[in-house]
Amino acid sequence: MESHSEEHATKLLQAQTHVWNHIFKFINSFSLAVELSLPDIMHKYGQPMPLSKLIASLPIHPSKTCFIYRLMRILTHSGFFSQHNGIENEQEVIRYELTDASRLLLKDHPFSMTSLPQAILDPILVNPWFQFSTWFTNEDPTPFHTQHGMTLWDLAGREPKFNHLFNDGMAGDARLVSSVMIEKCKGVFNGLESLIDVGGGTGTMAKVIATSFPQLKCIVFDLPHVVADLQGTENIKYVGGDMFEAIPSADSIMLKWILHNWNDEECVKILNKCKEAITCDGKVIVIDMVTESKKEDDRLVETQLFFDMQMMVTLTGKERNEKEWGKLIFSAGFSNYKITPVLGLNSIIEVYP
Numbered sequence: 593m594e595s596h597s598e599e600h601a602t603k604l605l606q607a608q609t610h611v612w613n614h615i616f617k618f619i620n621s622f623s624l625a626v627e628l629s630l631p632d633i634m635h636k637y638g639q640p641m642p643l644s645k646l647i648a649s650l651p652i653h654p655s656k657t658c659f660i661y662r663l664m665r666i667l668t669h670s671g672f673f674s675q676h677n678g679i680e681n682e683q684e685v686i687r688y689e690l691t692d693a694s695r696l697l698l699k700d701h702p703f704s705m706t707s708l709p710q711a712i713l714d715p716i717l718v719n720p721w722f723q724f725s726t727w728f729t730n731e732d733p734t735p736f737h738t739q740h741g742m743t744l745w746d747l748a749g750r751e752p753k754f755n756h757l758f759n760d761g762m763a764g765d766a767r768l769v770s771s772v773m774i775e776k777c778k779g780v781f782n783g784l785e786s787l788i789d790v791g792g793g794t795g796t797m798a799k800v801i802a803t804s805f806p807q808l809k810c811i812v813f814d815l816p817h818v819v820a821d822l823q824g825t826e827n828i829k830y831v832g833g834d835m836f837e838a839i840p841s842a843d844s845i846m847l848k849w850i851l852h853n854w855n856d857e858e859c860v861k862i863l864n865k866c867k868e869a870i871t872c873d874g875k876v877i878v879i880d881m882v883t884e885s886k887k888e889d890d891r892l893v894e895t896q897l898f899f900d901m902q903m904m905v906t907l908t909g910k911e912r913n914e915k916e917w918g919k920l921i922f923s924a925g926f927s928n929y930k931i932t933p934v935l936g937l938n939s940i941i942e943v944y945p
């Protein structure tokens with residue numbers, strides 16, 4: 593009897609920890625404290641950095657020096673730094689090193705993700721969460737709309753600082769994804785003469801592809817406020833416009849992280865415009881998530897579910913499984929598709945007319 597109730601208490605306490613852990617999940621996000629540039633400071637030091645040196649290099653008030661150890665402790669626990677304890681001159685010295693994760697937060701890393709936490713944790717994207725429960729009771733399209741009274745794209749057009757952070761964050765991801773694509777599946781672009789990156793942001797993806805395929809004519813097509821000040825090159829042109837109105841013609845179109853921003857009806861409209869724009873032997877190259885395909889990777893599954901919620905709160909979009917992708921593609925009148933799951937969270941979906 594006693595051991596039974598002991599077991600009961602253990603289970604209850606585990607459940608309590610589970611709930612507390614969940615309540616506090618946002619603390620992991622805010623603890624990144626990207627404004628402190630911890631990874632850059634440690635990278636500049638060039639070797640495992642003692643806590644005292646780290647504190648001395650930070651632009652903080654002297655009254656805050658004692659808090660850095662605690663910040664480093666949680667960031668080490670969550671995999672952003674590794675810690676080595678040693679004794680030097682009879683004194684305990686803690687040294688920290690970067691990990692693969694914190695290297696992606698270096699400002700000068702080619703695949704830098706630094707702007708993303710800044711954009712995603714900006715009040716512009718966090719405040720809509722306070723409308724989440726209200727939104728379930730009204731007919732607004734998104735909690736973002738309840739909060740701001742307009743779409744994310746309209747607001748980005750009016751907030752240059754946020755627009756810059758957002759596009760910069762997207763650029764880091766585009767650089768990583770395009771490099772992996774060029775390395776692992778160059779074949780996707782073989783034989784293409786022209787490519788339009790629809791919703792191509794500031795042209796990062798196009799630049800990497802154009803370097804590997806100099807004969808390929810690339811057009812970066814995005815909203816006017818995104819491409820306004822950008823200068824094209826020999827084989828990259830910037831065109832401002834609305835993909836729901838008209839897309840320039842080419843033999844192929846890329847849609848990276850576009851369709852997951854939109855609901856099924858909107859996606860069919862976009863895909864229809866793509867179909868009108870490409871030649872009959874061309875294709876649409878979709879780069880987006882395919883959910884439920886890597887069930888064994890719990891972290892990847894959870895991250896895709898986070899993206900799905902982010903799409904629900906900021907836009908009308910969602911993440912889709914293979915069946916949902918198929919339905920979308922056939923509804924838009926395409927005849928076939930091929931999924932290549934080689935991009936971590938994302939997959940390449942080649943769509944044929």
Ligand SMILES: C[S@@+](CC[C@H](N)C(=O)[O-])C[C@H]1O[C@@H](n2cnc3c(N)ncnc32)[C@H](O)[C@@H]1O
Nearest residue numbers: 745762766791792793814815833834835848849
């Ligand atoms: C999530 S971002 C993806 C950017 C880029 N493809 C990438 O993956 O790095 C979506 C892009 O769609 C663009 N966009 C939104 N509405 C659009 C429209 N109606 N026509 C063209 N582009 C649009 C946005 O400006 C933004 O650059």
Ligand SMILES: C/C=C\c1ccc(O)c(OC)c1
Nearest residue numbers: 711712849850853902906907
């Ligand atoms: C800003 C948060 C992240 C994010 C990632 C991929 C997207 O397609 C997106 O569209 C708004 C946002």
